[in-house]
Amino acid sequence: xxxxxxxxxxxxxxxxxxxxxxxxxxxxxxxxxxxxxxxxxxxxxxxxxxxxxxxxxxxxxxxxxxxxxxxxxxxxxxxxxxxxxxxxxxxxxxxxxxxxxxxxxxxxxxxxxxxxxxxxxxxxxxxxxxxxxxxxxxxxxxxxxxxxxxxxxxxxxxxxxxxxxxxxxxxxxxxxxxxxxxxxxxxxxxxxxxxxx
Amino acid sequence: xxxxxxxxxxxxxxxxxxxxxxxxxxxxxxxxxxxxxxxxxxxxxxxxxxxxxxxxxxxxxxxxxxxxxxxxxxxxxxxxxxxxxxxxxxxxxxxxxxxxxxxxxxxxxxxxxxxxxxxxxxxxxxxxxxxxxxxxxxxxxxxxxxxxxxxxxxxxxxxxxxxxxxxxxxxxxxxxxxxxxxxxxxxxxxxxxxxxx
Numbered sequence: 001x002x003x004x005x006x007x008x009x010x011x012x013x014x015x016x017x018x019x020x021x022x023x024x025x026x027x028x029x030x031x032x033x034x035x036x037x038x039x040x041x042x043x044x045x046x047x048x049x050x051x052x053x054x055x056x057x058x059x060x061x062x063x064x065x066x067x068x069x070x071x072x073x074x075x076x077x078x079x080x081x082x083x084x085x086x087x088x089x090x091x092x093x094x095x096x097x098x099x100x101x102x103x104x105x106x107x108x109x110x111x112x113x114x115x116x117x118x119x120x121x122x123x124x125x126x127x128x129x130x131x132x133x134x135x136x137x138x139x140x141x142x143x144x145x146x147x148x149x150x151x152x153x154x155x156x157x158x159x160x161x162x163x164x165x166x167x168x169x170x171x172x173x174x175x176x177x178x179x180x181x182x183x184x185x186x187x188x189x190x191x192x193x194x195x196x197x
Numbered sequence: 198x199x200x201x202x203x204x205x206x207x208x209x210x211x212x213x214x215x216x217x218x219x220x221x222x223x224x225x226x227x228x229x230x231x232x233x234x235x236x237x238x239x240x241x242x243x244x245x246x247x248x249x250x251x252x253x254x255x256x257x258x259x260x261x262x263x264x265x266x267x268x269x270x271x272x273x274x275x276x277x278x279x280x281x282x283x284x285x286x287x288x289x290x291x292x293x294x295x296x297x298x299x300x301x302x303x304x305x306x307x308x309x310x311x312x313x314x315x316x317x318x319x320x321x322x323x324x325x326x327x328x329x330x331x332x333x334x335x336x337x338x339x340x341x342x343x344x345x346x347x348x349x350x351x352x353x354x355x356x357x358x359x360x361x362x363x364x365x366x367x368x369x370x371x372x373x374x375x376x377x378x379x380x381x382x383x384x385x386x387x388x389x390x391x392x393x394x
Contacts, residue, residue: 001291002284003261005246012242015235016213017227018220025285030214031243032250032259033304038212039243045209046240049202049225050233062229064200087199088222094198107230 276333
């Protein structure tokens with residue numbers, strides 16, 4: 001006995017990650033009852049984003065142009081290519097202000113259990129980009145989770161086979177970290193990867 | 198350096214209850230990368246719901262007509278009016294198949310700390326509905342939370358003053374409940390409200 005437009009909204013909200021039937025219902029009621037303005041803005045913003053956003057031809061991140069501003073910038077070092085999982089990771093590296101090369105955004109990670117293999121991640125696009133002649137070194141900056149490490153391992157194999165120099169962000173004790181409060185896996189890695197002074 | 202349409206989408210997603218900046222970002226990436234179809238459907242469903250949904254003139258629930266199907270039904274007992282907080286509560290009571298009266302949906306509860314007082318809840322509309330001459334008894338079925346109880350108390354005072362018979366769902370040990378696993382507050386209430394056999 002619920003209006004079909006309300007049922008449809010509740011059902012459509014479930015496409016959001018982590019939103020089940022109960023939260024979808026709560027969200028729909030909240031928007032309709034308390035924030036119609038926000039809901040209208042969200043509907044328009046989503047429609048607009050779907051219309052204008054595309055993937056950068058070079059780095060694969062979201063952009064409104066064919067090639068994003070960063071890839072088009074002449075002030076970037078085109079011999080360095082840093083591979084990250086998501087745009088949020090790129091933003092973190094940019095915030096360090098210690099990297100002036102270019103990026104490639106995978107928009108995910110290899111995750112066989114979720115059905116994300118090399119084809120779903122479109123690794124061909126990365127291999128074409130990394131092999132375009134301008135790139136000297138590829139820095140793998142996927143996460144240090146199991147899936148991120150596996151992705152880095154696969155990429156290292158594929159890229160090395162194409163004669164590219166491949167590196168990975170270092171693992172170790174975080175800056176400011178105390179050994180007493182660092183997990184032993186990290187300390188073990190820091191020992192294995194200790195550097196000479 | 199992020200496209201403005203993406204920033205705007207992430208920002209607009211924050212109007213959803215319980216969604217902060219990190220989840221809004223995660224949702225936006227997910228929709229754009231993995232579920233553009235779902236996102237398009239959501240944008241349309243939300244726009245459509247905002248266009249066509251309104252509050253029933255009689256019971257205040259969401260409907261596409263002036264008066265919802267339930268209020269317009271001649272098979273309902275118009276002398277009984279059950280007051281609930283949200284449409285989901287109404288759906289639960291309907292599922293019991295043990296009530297054939299009509300409803301009034303508050304679309305919230307009194308919550309002074311959140312700035313929701315009698316005016317924000319539009320209690321005038323309920324009082325007008327309950328006092329339209331057809332209602333004999335008002336059953337208060339707000340939640341048994343602090344706010345729901347306070348709302349029921351306020352409504353009982355207002356409705357009794359208008360000469361209406363007012364009742365409240367009973368409190369007690371849940372059906373199938375074992376005393377050993379029931380909280381002592383509930384057992385205390387069940388003792389106070391024990392019924393003669």
